Amino acid sequence: QELAEPFSAGVYMSEMPELSVRLRDPKSGAPLEGKALRTAGVKFDTSVDELVGGCGHAALTAGALIKDGTAYCGMAHAVYGLALMYGSAPLPGLAARVEEPLQHVVKALQAGEEDNVNNERHMRAFVAAATGNRALACAHWEESLLANPLDALALRCAQTAYLQAGDKVNALACVERVMHCFEPTTPAFARAMGLHARGLFENGFIAEGERAAGRALTISFETVNATVATLHGFYKTSRFREGHRILRELDHTFEHADDGMPLTALLPELRYLRGVHSIEPAKVLVATAEFDDRLSIQEDDFFFSSSLLWRLKLVGVDDEFYAAVAQATAQKSSWLPKFPFSRGGDGGDGEPANVTTLTDRFRILLPVSGDGVVETLHPVLNVLKVAALIGAGESARAHEFTNELRRASEQAATPAPPEAAVPDGGAPLVMGSALLHAQEALREVAVPLCDALLVLARGDFAEAAALLLELRPKFGLLGGDEMQQDMLDQTLLVAVLQAAQVPVANEVTDEVAPYEGDDPSVLYHLWLARALVNERCSRRSLSPQTWEWHSRVHHRLGKKAIADVSALRALDLGLRQGGKDAN
Numbered sequence: 001q002e003l004a005e006p007f008s009a010g011v012y013m014s015e016m017p018e019l020s021v022r023l024r025d026p027k028s029g030a031p032l033e034g035k036a037l038r039t040a041g042v043k044f045d046t047s048v049d050e051l052v053g054g055c056g057h058a059a060l061t062a063g064a065l066i067k068d069g070t071a072y073c074g075m076a077h078a079v080y081g082l083a084l085m086y087g088s089a090p091l092p093g094l095a096a097r098v099e100e101p102l103q104h105v106v107k108a109l110q111a112g113e114e115d116n117v118n119n120e121r122h123m124r125a126f127v128a129a130a131t132g133n134r135a136l137a138c139a140h141w142e143e144s145l146l147a148n149p150l151d152a153l154a155l156r157c158a159q160t161a162y163l164q165a166g167d168k169v170n171a172l173a174c175v176e177r178v179m180h181c182f183e184p185t186t187p188a189f190a191r192a193m194g195l196h197a198r199g200l201f202e203n204g205f206i207a208e209g210e211r212a213a214g215r216a217l218t219i220s221f222e223t224v225n226a227t228v229a230t231l232h233g234f235y236k237t238s239r240f241r242e243g244h245r246i247l248r249e250l251d252h253t254f255e256h257a258d259d260g261m262p263l264t265a266l267l268p269e270l271r272y273l274r275g276v277h278s279i280e281p282a283k284v285l286v287a288t289a290e291f292d293d294r295l296s297i298q299e300d301d302f303f304f305s306s307s308l309l310w311r312l313k314l315v316g317v318d319d320e321f322y323a324a325v326a327q328a329t330a331q332k333s334s335w336l337p338k339f340p341f342s343r344g345g346d347g348g349d350g351e352p353a354n355v356t357t358l359t360d361r362f363r364i365l366l367p368v369s370g371d372g373v374v375e376t377l378h379p380v381l382n383v384l385k386v387a388a389l390i391g392a393g394e395s396a397r398a399h400e401f402t403n404e405l406r407r408a409s410e411q412a413a414t415p416a417p418p419e420a421a422v423p424d425g426g427a428p429l430v431m432g433s434a435l436l437h438a439q440e441a442l443r444e445v446a447v448p449l450c451d452a453l454l455v456l457a458r459g460d461f462a463e464a465a466a467l468l469l470e471l472r473p474k475f476g477l478l479g480g481d482e483m484q485q486d487m488l489d490q491t492l493l494v495a496v497l498q499a500a501q502v503p504v505a506n507e508v509t510d511e512v513a514p515y516e517g518d519d520p521s522v523l524y525h526l527w528l529a530r531a532l533v534n535e536r537c538s539r540r541s542l543s544p545q546t547w548e549w550h551s552r553v554h555h556r557l558g559k560k561a562i563a564d565v566s567a568l569r570a571l572d573l574g575l576r577q578g579g580k581d582a583n
Helices: 034-053 058-067 074-086 099-110 117-130 134-147 152-164 168-176 189-202 206-219 224-236 240-249 267-279 284-292 299-314 319-331 358-368 380-391 395-409 438-457 461-478 482-499 520-539 544-556 560-572
Strands: 011-013 020-022
Touching (some): 011 034, 020 074, 034 152, 058 074, 099 117, 117 152, 134 168, 168 189, 189 206, 206 224, 224 240, 224 267, 267 284, 267 299, 284 319, 299 482, 358 380, 380 438, 438 461, 482 544, 520 544, 544 560
């Protein structure tokens, strides 16, 4: 698209269609031209490609252009802000992090520095997203895709916003509306195919998702978003062995480079996925190693590390488990790592801290959790903060933070600023979506969910189960992909199992005795546990952990024949199997 004459000097036209950025000499302030313009412009393209494909560190690349003064326009700040929001795991204190780029973008819009209409849409979408107006942000990106179907940046941001808001239908639909406009020669074809795979997997189109992801990785194995999509698909179908295989085959695309820097900002999510694929067959020490093997915990680790530790807690892993393993490994030579672990945190003076229990591991997360700061852009982060405080044995602080959440949730939702004006073209495509404003999701779901976790932590399993069961229809409104929502479903199931006096720990191998009492609460929760575990077996028929719980519930109900078949099914599917990788 032609630019107005005053903007022709120093404006780099991106390889991504209809995107541009203003670039200048950081010393003289003169607009860049010729080779210098091209060199700096390629860095801008790289930041966009890293964000779209999940490779590299988009926020670092975009931030470096701004920090040295080369990129100064509103579009550059918008890409930097979008990379902070969508380029990695949701970060604690995100609202404060995006405040500076938000101010720059607002000023640029007010001054009319959009350069072209597509830049303007992205800038307005960022303003909406950074103020919690997720539906409005998606409407801007949808309008951009209507006018320019090859806008891979809009496609990536729209899908991620939909997924973070729990709208998996539109996460697929937004890609399907433009996918056939991409040709194999289009620069972002592999990246778009990876996004298509993610949408397909989230909506249960497993075979189609595998084909799309395979095609993306065949074209470019550095399309990390296709790897992530495949792992989500394998989790959905409980194919944990295949998940580990693809992680081994592609680890050179995301593990650390020679300088110690991860090759992608998505490494915390990939480690989490590897850990979750280990928890499924009850290989909890292998899953624990995904937490312990990092030399330090950073802010971008909190979201997925806290989720991993909470999942370990749900399958009955506790401090006593690690103490028993430490004792066993101290008595004899074993392939198991010697306890206590000496990695996973900074003990001061450059010495690593000893980490021996699950509580210790939760405590390591607290300094990077932004404790006490209410997350207004990603409400689910508040739930994980409460979970981390509970896991660290800080129940009083968890109560205090939940009360702070309650006070913050009572405030009115932040209205869309004038700079994020409602678009005409994209709005109808979003109207059918249940995208709550982030403030509404905080009030409607996050706060009640934190209350339920506190009740669960104090051991009142029946009340916790009732609260979680009431909230279950709203889990999707909190946002997140299916794996995140499945963790909430699993939390509900574990609360019901504990209320029914059914053991949940993975190391339980003795036959569970039938319930012979007449407590109506226990009987009710046994029936409820049977219903929930049957539902889960139907949806996740290859999950060894689910069939193990199915066996225990039916043992408790006195249905030994059914329980024995389910236990054998769990073993056949790989529960506690696998040579040196088994517990």
